Amino acid sequence: MTTPTEEKPTDFIRTIVADDVANNKNDARVHTRFPPEPNGYLHIGHAKAICIDFGIAAEFGGKCNLRMDDTNPIAEEQEFVDAIQEDIKWLGWDWTGGLFFASDYFEQMYEFAVQLVKDGKAYVDDLSAEDIREYRGTLNAPGKDSPFRDRPVDESLDLFERMKAGEFPDGSRVLRAKIDMASPNFNMRDPVMYRILHAEHPHRGDSWCIYPMYDWAHGIEDSLEGVTHSLCDLDFENHRPLYDWFLDQLGVHHPQQIEFARFNLTYTVTSKRKLKQLVEAGLVSGWDDPRLPTLRGLRRRGFTAEAICAFMKHIGVNKFISTVDSALLEHFVRKDLNKTSPRVMGVLKPLKVVIDNYPEDQTDQLDAVNNPEDEAAGTRQVPFSKVIYIEQEDFMEDPPKKFFRLSVGREVRLRYAYFITCNSVVKDDDGNVIELHCTYDPETRGGDAPDGRRVKATLHWVSAPHALDAEIRLYDHLFTKENPSDVGKDENWLDGVNPESIEVLTGCKIEPSLAGTQAGARVQFERQGYFCIDPDTTEDKLVINRTLSLKDSWAKIQKQNQQKQKNQQKQQQKQKQRAQKRQQHQQPDKKKM
RNA sequence: UGGGGAUUAGUGUAACGGUAGCACGACGGUCUCUGGAACCGUUAGUCAAGGUUCGAAUCCUUGAUCCCCAGCCA
Numbered sequence: 001m002t003t004p005t006e007e008k009p010t011d012f013i014r015t016i017v018a019d020d021v022a023n024n025k026n027d028a029r030v031h032t033r034f035p036p037e038p039n040g041y042l043h044i045g046h047a048k049a050i051c052i053d054f055g056i057a058a059e060f061g062g063k064c065n066l067r068m069d070d071t072n073p074i075a076e077e078q079e080f081v082d083a084i085q086e087d088i089k090w091l092g093w094d095w096t097g098g099l100f101f102a103s104d105y106f107e108q109m110y111e112f113a114v115q116l117v118k119d120g121k122a123y124v125d126d127l128s129a130e131d132i133r134e135y136r137g138t139l140n141a142p143g144k145d146s147p148f149r150d151r152p153v154d155e156s157l158d159l160f161e162r163m164k165a166g167e168f169p170d171g172s173r174v175l176r177a178k179i180d181m182a183s184p185n186f187n188m189r190d191p192v193m194y195r196i197l198h199a200e201h202p203h204r205g206d207s208w209c210i211y212p213m214y215d216w217a218h219g220i221e222d223s224l225e226g227v228t229h230s231l232c233d234l235d236f237e238n239h240r241p242l243y244d245w246f247l248d249q250l251g252v253h254h255p256q257q258i259e260f261a262r263f264n265l266t267y268t269v270t271s272k273r274k275l276k277q278l279v280e281a282g283l284v285s286g287w288d289d290p291r292l293p294t295l296r297g298l299r300r301r302g303f304t305a306e307a308i309c310a311f312m313k314h315i316g317v318n319k320f321i322s323t324v325d326s327a328l329l330e331h332f333v334r335k336d337l338n339k340t341s342p343r344v345m346g347v348l349k350p351l352k353v354v355i356d357n358y359p360e361d362q363t364d365q366l367d368a369v370n371n372p373e374d375e376a377a378g379t380r381q382v383p384f385s386k387v388i389y390i391e392q393e394d395f396m397e398d399p400p401k402k403f404f405r406l407s408v409g410r411e412v413r414l415r416y417a418y419f420i421t422c423n424s425v426v427k428d429d430d431g432n433v434i435e436l437h438c439t440y441d442p443e444t445r446g447g448d449a450p451d452g453r454r455v456k457a458t459l460h461w462v463s464a465p466h467a468l469d470a471e472i473r474l475y476d477h478l479f480t481k482e483n484p485s486d487v488g489k490d491e492n493w494l495d496g497v498n499p500e501s502i503e504v505l506t507g508c509k510i511e512p513s514l515a516g517t518q519a520g521a522r523v524q525f526e527r528q529g530y531f532c533i534d535p536d537t538t539e540d541k542l543v544i545n546r547t548l549s550l551k552d553s554w555a556k557i558q559k560q561n562q563q564k565q566k567n568q569q570k571q572q573q574k575q576k577q578r579a580q581k582r583q584q585h586q587q588p589d590k591k592k593m
Numbered sequence: 594u595g596g597g598g599a600u601u602a603g604u605g606u607a608a609c610g611g612u613a614g615c616a617c618g619a620c621g622g623u624c625u626c627u628g629g630a631a632c633c634g635u636u637a638g639u640c641a642a643g644g645u646u647c648g649a650a651u652c653c654u655u656g657a658u659c660c661c662c663a664g665c666c667a
Contacts, residue, residue, distance in 0.1 A: 010607080071666095075667085129665055132665075137663070139595050170665085174665055184595050192664085211665090213667090214667050215667095218667085235661060237661075259598085314606075314616070320600070320659085323604075324605060325605075328604075330617095402628090404628070405628090414626095447626050525627095526629080528629095550629045553629090556628090
């Protein structure tokens, strides 16, 4: 029985699995697998499949295998085999069923293929790749039988054995299933089962020179592993009849293939091909560039596995390719980070502030709350002194309406410290404010005024002599368009890369408690956003990525103000034009008079 | 033009013949030592047309739109 508070996922796959368990199908066993091809790094799209495959197994008390679907040595590399495992572990999943390699089944697959040839259900075809394509027919026209289709079983057997023995060059022959060249489903028009590829395999070395095709291999892999539910991409829906056909011919354990849709995220791309292009064109720094939707990129950016999995749970399982708003993913990241990130003060664009009435050599240690969302996180001490930095944005000489922060003659609170009042500014030759002179009220130590007077703003700050220097990298969407792939014929999708997707700030000032923090650590810079220590950090240089900004209602007001101004200008122009027209019309009238 | 799928507010997702709900976003507000968080409110939807039914997002019919398939890729 489930409690009312317990969320019961009701997607169509879980419904099927639950029914199977209820009907004691497969002895009520649930066994899934996640079968990536080790030819690239995992991305957010894979995370959906991972959460479905591993998640469903876990929910039904079953197992999930991790299986490297390494049947094409040309594309695959050991580097990816390692990276895939690392990324899945990071996401929080464990291959309870074990780690497998499709290539470990090559011997059994070969034996099965021999069986099919003997049964007259497969044959060696000498047609060239080009001919095979022509013989396959088109959408409207059925295919034609290959002239080798009815060659004697013994001949096929002999040729297949010699293919395996390495007697023939790449591409000279293939093994094909004998099904139906007139099938409306192309996958059933005598699909290729084996091709000759004299290539070094990352897992099997050079022990094989014929390699099985996906359709032939996959069902066997599932079957041998005792998989019960083979969950895959919608793209394989057309392949299911073939998946079923092979297993039926073999008469072996027959898992059920169920397809679900992948999804798109706005402002990014997730195709392996496109990600590769971005990396190779140098538009990003590598596969782990924090702007990329690769799991390594998201991790470096500071996204949490918990947030990603919660997001996956929310978007659910469906059968059509949806385009999910990145803001939804970001929502789950903020939600998680808000609860878990220690608060710290950091100034991105420092403005020097001298507290004129503060003693020269004095340092205060002030108590600061580490995480208001988590009492157990405790408190820390933050040093305060005569010279501090505040955010340039937090001061304006001519403050507009609704700007509550510092200005000459105004009093604000420094978080956990004192109320300060700005008395004067120092400018450089270009008229830029480069320094503020303020006075503090000693009575307000800790941030509260004993007389009960209130301030409208609280600013974050860092003591200048104690500050840590840091490089901070700010990120924005990698693409300017919601759907970067939606480009015209003459356009290059790579041109859609957002030139402002990264902004590097140097000379940022961070409170000293962050000294020695390990790469990967996440914090919230109060009033700024969530940040993550980058692995580029060295002993004498902090490098920090901004994961996401905090929601900024002042930025919203600013935007609205700008919009209002624009609208006003437009209105004024219109009025002017109208007035001019009126004058033009009136003049002829005057003449008439 | 063959075959296989899909379609619920701007986006994502529930409702499995019985009051179309939730989340994100947007907008407005309350509160606040983070203009954060939290809280409250507003906004907006069943692809279309018929039919069955007391009652249809759900069942039937017809149509529209979108996605996938002609690799010796997976």
